[in-house]
Amino acid sequence: MPATKPNVLFVMTDQQRCDTVRALGNARIHTPNIDRLVERGVSFTNAYSPDPICIPARHTVRTGCEATTTGFLGNEKRDASHLEDRCGPFLARAMRERGYRTFLVGKYHAHPRDIDLGYDTRLSAEAYREDTGHEVKTTAREGAMVHLPQQNHLPPESNYEAWITDNAVELIGDDGPFFGLVSYEPPHSPFAPSPPFDRMYDPDRLPGPIRGDRAVDHADEKIPAQNYHFWKAREGGVDETTVRTVKAHYYGLISEVDRRIGRLLDAVESREDAENTVICFFSDHGELLGDHHGWEKSSFFESSCRVPFLLSWPAEVPQGTRNEELVSLTDLFGVATTAAGDPDLREGTDLVGMVNGDAAPRERLYGYHETPGLAPNFTAMVREGDWKYVFMQNGGREQLFDLSDDPHELTDLSDDRPETTAHLREAAARKLDAEGRTDFAENGSLRRYPYRRIDMGRLVREPYPESPGDVLD
Template identity: 60%
Template sequence: MSSDRPNVLVVMTDQQRFDTIGALGNSQIHTPNLDRIADSGVSFTNAYTPAPICVPARHSIRTGCEPIRTGYLGNDKRDGAHLEDRCGPFLARAMGNRGYRTFGVGKFHTTPYDLELGYDVHLRREVYEEDTGNELSTALGRKDAVHLLPQTNQLPADETFASWVADRTVEQLREDDDRPFFGMASFMWPHLPFAPPEPYDRMYNPDLLANPVREDRDLDHMDEMIPKNNRSFWNEREDAISDPTARTIRAHYYGMITHVDRQIGRILDALEAADELENTVLCFVSDHGELLGDHHGWQKTAAFEASVRVPFLLSWPGRLPAGETNDELVSLLDLFGVATTAAGDPDYRDGIDLVGMVAGDAEPRQRLFAYHEQPSMPPNFTMMVREGDWKYVYMANGGREQLFDVATDPDETTQLREDRPEVAARLRNAAVEHLQEREFREALGNDSLAASPFRRLDGVRGGDYPDHPGDLLPESSDEE
C-alpha cells in the first residue's frame, strides 16, 4: 500500500463527550489507544460539532458543509441523495476521484439506509435496523426507559457491534492494493443504551466517579429540548435518575468507551503490522457528545459543552507535531479539508485549512457556529456562537438567550446575559450576519433572529400509557 501520498483513516464514535480521553486530563478513564493517537499528533481541545445530533453532524462530515447549507439540522428522515448536487461530491467520492481506494465500515445513519456515499467498499451495520443485527432488540429488550438505565450487554465482548467494526476495518487494511486508502471506521458506541459487555460493565467503580453538574434548573432548562428529552424517557419525572444511578450510568458509559478503545487498538496494531502507521493520516472524532445528567439533562441536542463539544485528535507523522494540544476553534467541518489536503488537492468547503492552521500557514477560525432543528418546525431552532472564551446560545422558543464565559465557567453555571449585554449583542449580530451571508432566511425575522412565544414541548415515550392497564391485553386470555 505504499504511496507518495499518505493513507487517511477517520475513526469515529457516536455520542462521546470531549472529556473522556485519559491523555487529555481524565485520570479516571482507561483509553490507552486514544492516548496513542493523542501522543502521536495534535489534540484539539476546542472542537465542536456543527449540530449536536447524529444525522446533520454526519451529513456535515461527508459534505464539508454547514447544516444550514445541507438543510439538515435535526434527525430528518429525508432522502439525502440530493446533497451532492447542493454541496459537491461526498467525501468518500471526492477521495476516490483523487485516486484513493475507499472503504466505510459501521454506522452511517443515512436515509435511505443504502444511500450511495461513494465508497468502493461500504459495509454498513446500524444497530437500530432489524435486518442488520439489532443488538438492542436481541440482547437488551425495550428502548424506552430501560434504554437509559445501566445494563450489561448479553453479547460476548468479541461479538459486539464495536468488535464487528474493528474486524471489518482490519480486513480492509489488509487488502493488497497499490493505491493509498481513505477509510471510515464508524462505531455506534458510546451511544445509549448504556450496556457494555463483560468485563467492561464492572470496570469502573461508580462510587469513585463524579455526580452530574446540576445547579440552576431554570438556567439548565432554558432550552426546552432538555426537559423534552427527559420526558421522552421519564414522563414528568425529570429528576428520576438519582445521583447514584447517574454515577452507575457514567461507569457503564466509560466501559463502552474503553471497549471501543480496545477495538481502535486492534486497528492501530493492524496498521503497524502492515508498516503503514507512519504513512497514515489518522483522525479520531465523535459526532456529538452526551449530557450524561449534567444540566439536569440526558442525551444531546443542547448547546452545553457536554453535548456540542467533541474529541478531535489528528495524527500526521512527519507533517504535524506529536503530543501537542491546540485550543483554537475547530469544527467537524474541517475534516473534509484534512482528507483532501492529504490527497494533494485540498477542498475546504465550509471548513478551514486545519493542517495549515497548525503549521502557522493559515488563519485560525475567529467564530464558530452550531445549530439544532429546523426553523420550519417552530419553536425548536437553536443556534450557538463561539468567539474567544465567549459562548452565546439563542433559542427561538421564547427568544431566550444564554451567555457564558467558558474559560472562567467551564461548567456553564453562570448566566452572563444581563451582566454583559454588549457581548450578547455582538454575538447575536454575528449570528444574524452569518445567516444572512448563507441566505438562511428561515431563521431570521425583522433583521434579527426569529422568535416565537414560548411553548412546552411534549416528550415522545416508547408508547403511550393506557387509561386502564387491562386495555393493552387481548379480550381472550389465550394470547397465542
C-alpha cells in the same frame, strides 16, 4: 508533503463526550489506545459538533458543510441523495476521485438505506446480520429502558463492534492508498457494555452530574422535553446514584471501544507506510449524561456539543501537542482532501495548515439545531474566544457564558455583559441573513417566538399492553 499519497483513516464514535479521554485529563477513565492517538498527533481541545445530533452531524462530515447548507438541522429520516447537488461530491467519492480505494465499516446513518455515499466497500448492520445472524439492536433492551444500565448479552468477540473491527483491520491491510471510515455505535445508548466492561467502573468513585440553577439549565425547553421523552421526568429528576451507575456503563462502553481502536492502530502500525497514515478520531456529538438536569444531545452545553477530536500524521504533523483553537466537524473534509494533495475545504478551515503555521485559525464558530415537527425550537450557538452565546427561538431566550471563568456553564452573563451579548447575537443574525435563512433571521435580527412548552411524547418503541398478562398470550 510526502511524495506518495498518505492513507487516511477516520475513526468515529457516537455520542462521546469531550471529557472522556484519560490522556486529556480524565484520570478516572481507562483509554490507553485513544491515549496512543493523543501522543501520535494533535489534540484539539475546543472541537465542536456544529449540529449536535446524529444525522446532521454525519451529513456535515460527509459534505464538509454546515447544517444550514445541508438543510438537515435535526434527525429527519428523509432522502439525502440530493446533498451532492447542493454541496458537491460526498467525501468518500471525492477521495475516490483523488485516487483512493474507499471503505466504510459500521454506522453511517443516512437515508435511504441504499444511498450511494461513494464508498467502494460498505459494511454495515445489514452485512453484520448476514454474517452472524444477530441483530445490532437486540444486544440490549431499548425503548423505555434505553438509558438504564444493562449488559450486552453477545460475547465480546462476536458483537457488532468486534465485527466492525475485524473487517476494518482486513481492509486496512490491503494495498493503499486508502480512505476509510470506521464508525462505532457506542457509547450511544443503550448503555450495555460487554463483560467485563460492564463492571469496570465503580459508580461510587465517579463524579456526579454538573448541575446549576434550573432556570439556566432548562432555558432551552428541549432539555426538559427530552427528559420526559426518555425518563418520564421533565425536570430531570434522576437521582445521583442512578446517574453515576449510568455513567459507569457509559465509561465501560468507551473502554470497550478503546480496546477495538487498539487493534486498528496495530493494523496501521504494521504497514510500512504507517508514518504516512493520517488518523482522525472524533465523535458526532456528546451526551449530557445528567449534567444540567438533562440527558442526550441537541443542546449547546459543552457536554452535548464539544467532542474529542484528534489528528495525527507523523510524517507531517507535530506529535503529542494540544491545540486550543476553535475546530468543527466541518474541518474533516479539508483534512482528508488536503492529505490527498487536492484541498477542498468547503465550509471548514485548513487544520493541517493551521497546526503547521501555514493557515489562520477560525475566528468564530457557529452551531445550529432544530427538532423537526415541534413548536419553534431553533437554537443557535456562537463561540468566539472564551465566550459562548446561545440563542433559543422558543421564547427568544439567550445565554452568555465565559468559559474561561465558568467552564461548567453555571452562570448566565447575558444581562451582565449586554455589549458582548449583542455583538455575538448580531454575528449570528448576519450569518443566517447572508445564507437566506429567513425562517431564523431577517433584516439583521434573529426571529423570536412566544414561549411554548414542548411535548416530545415518550420513547416506547414497542407499545405496552393494555393488560400486563397480554404479553403472555
